[in-house]
Amino acid sequence: MxxxxxxxxxxxxxxxxxxxxxxxxxxxxxxxxxxxxxxxxxxxxxxxxxxxTMTVVAPQVDTSAVSIRVFNDNEIEKLDVQCRGYLLFLEQVGVLDVETREVVIERVLALESEEVDLEQLKWVVLMVLFYQPGREVAYAWMEDLVFEDMEAVVH
Structure with a gap:
């Protein structure tokens, strides 16, 4: 089951x-x-x-200043170093913006599982991008990343 x-x-x-x-x-x-x-x-x-609750609106974050995202204890417990690094990577390459990153983190915490692995995180990112207006290009890019990784595992 x-x-x-x-x-x-x-x-x-x-x-x-x-x-x-x-x-x-x-x-x-x-x-x-x-x-x-x-x-x-x-x-x-x-x-x-x-x-x-996927229609959660991204929180308004001041993006004019350079800042570093510090994860709290609950986030660290749920997202291991690999997942947190992947979120940073997605933000650096423009797949996620600051607001969408926060929605992804909120949605991961809402899963109520003890820990989310990298593969699961990728799917959450994909689902969040699908529901965020104006993020179609980022969604397509993330979709390619997810399905390329799946093909690599199959072959």
Whole structure:
């Protein structure tokens, strides 16, 4: 049985959110399908709530001054050094801006898992970019990064 909220989110993203199909099932139909493929009701509800709050608006951050992001203890506990470094990399290459980075961190903390690995972080970044208006180019770039990494693992 699949038990992780991020697994539910990935299933939804791959099968419904990022598709050309304009037909989206209603919530009840979606819940039944998720249960049918093996997800638990609690994890389904958490994932759907997580998506419902995806429209979180990025906090207003003063970007005129040069600053360094200091992670608090909860963030350090959830995001290891590799994940924090990857967020910095994405910001340096322009995939994430300061505001979107903060939304990603907020969404990672909302997952309620003990720790998020780099692969999971990449998917969260992809989902956040998908929902952020005006971030289509960054989304396409991140999508290439995620799927290139998946191809490298397969081959």
């Amino acid at each position: 699949k038990e992780n909220v991020i697994d539910v989110l990935l299933y939804l993203f791959e099968n419904y959110i990022d598709t050309e199909n304009s037909h989206q099932p209603d919530k009840d139909t979606l819940e039944l399908e998720l249960e049918r493929v093996g997800f638990h009701e609690l994890e389904i509800n958490k994932a759907l709530n997580w998506l419902d």
